[in-house]
Amino acid sequence: MVARRGRSSAARKRRAARLKSAVAGGCALLVLLAVSWSAVWPYVTGALVLGGAGVTVWWLWRTDRLVRGRDRRWRQEEAVKAGHRTLAEVDAMTGTEFEELVAGLCRRDGCMEVRRVGGSHDNGADVLGRLPDGRTMVVQCKRYTPSSTIASRELRDLLGAKVHFQADVAVFVTTTRFSRPSERFAVEHGILAVHRDHLGLWNNGASLLALSDVNGHGQGDSRHRDRWKQAYGK
Structure with missing residues (x-):
């Protein structure tokens, strides 16, 4: 116990000595500055100016990062909201609105x-553009009832x-x-x-290029379609 008190007392003395x-x-530095102020003030002023400029540059850079980050998050949120449209909402669109939806999904990707x-007079095309890899595309959109x-x-x-517009890809x-014949024709x-x-997958976040990996698949058999029609009345 006595040894512990001795160590505590020694530590306090060391802290007090460091503080002194x-x-x-600090006092010596202030005295030195006061005595030689006429000689050192340009350097002190320059240091303050450079420090202020550095802080300003850092603040502008940080503000730009924050603004860009908020803008990026807003765009992502808007894209997610767009993807939350249900297929029932898509069914209620006009033909033009459906074409605009498809164009928007292309831009999103x-x-x-x-x-x-x-x-x-669209010459068989509803949407034109370029894929992210640079290939040109022509898109035909048909908003039909689900039973069609x-x-x-x-x-x-x-x-x-596709021939008329000299496009690389047709969608x-x-x-x-x-x-079934039209599906085979598309693949061939x-x-x-x-x-x-x-379309439901694409609308909810899958990319257009990712759909090419499952082209010709995923429609389900006739029994699956019959159950779907009974469930949704379409």
């Missing part, structure tokens, strides 16, 4: 020069549009399903056939 040394050093060209079926002739029309996006001719199930 710091105070003495990094496609460039995306523009909607649908109309009475896309026939092969509509895919042939898209092939004609057919629909709110319904493809017939390199058309990305985005049926209702894939």
Whole structure:
């Protein structure tokens, strides 16, 4: 116990000595500055100016980072909100609104020069643009009732549009399903056939290029479709 008190007392004495040394050093520095102020003031002023400039630059850099970060988060949140549309909401869209939705999803995925060209003289294209890898694309959009079926002739029309616009990639996006012959036709001719199930995935965050890995799959068999129609009344 006596030894412990002795160590505590010695530690307090060392702290007191260090404090006295710091105070003495600070006082000596102040006296030195006061005596030689005329000689050192340009250096002190320069140091303060440089320090202030450094703080200002750091503050501007930090503010820019914060602003950019908030903008990035806002854009991500908006993209997530867009992806939260249900397929029932998509079914209620007009044809033009559906084309705008598809164009927006393309932009979300990094496609460039995306523009909607649908109309009475669209030459078989509703959306044109470039994929993130630079390839040109032509997109046909069909907002049909879920009980409808896309026939092969509509895919042939898209092939004609691909030739007309000299596009590298053709994409057919629909709110319904493809017939088996039309699905085979799409795969054989390199058309990305985005049926209702894939549209749901795309709308909720999957990328357009990722859908190409499952092209020609995912529609379910006839029994699956019958159960789906009974459940949703469509």
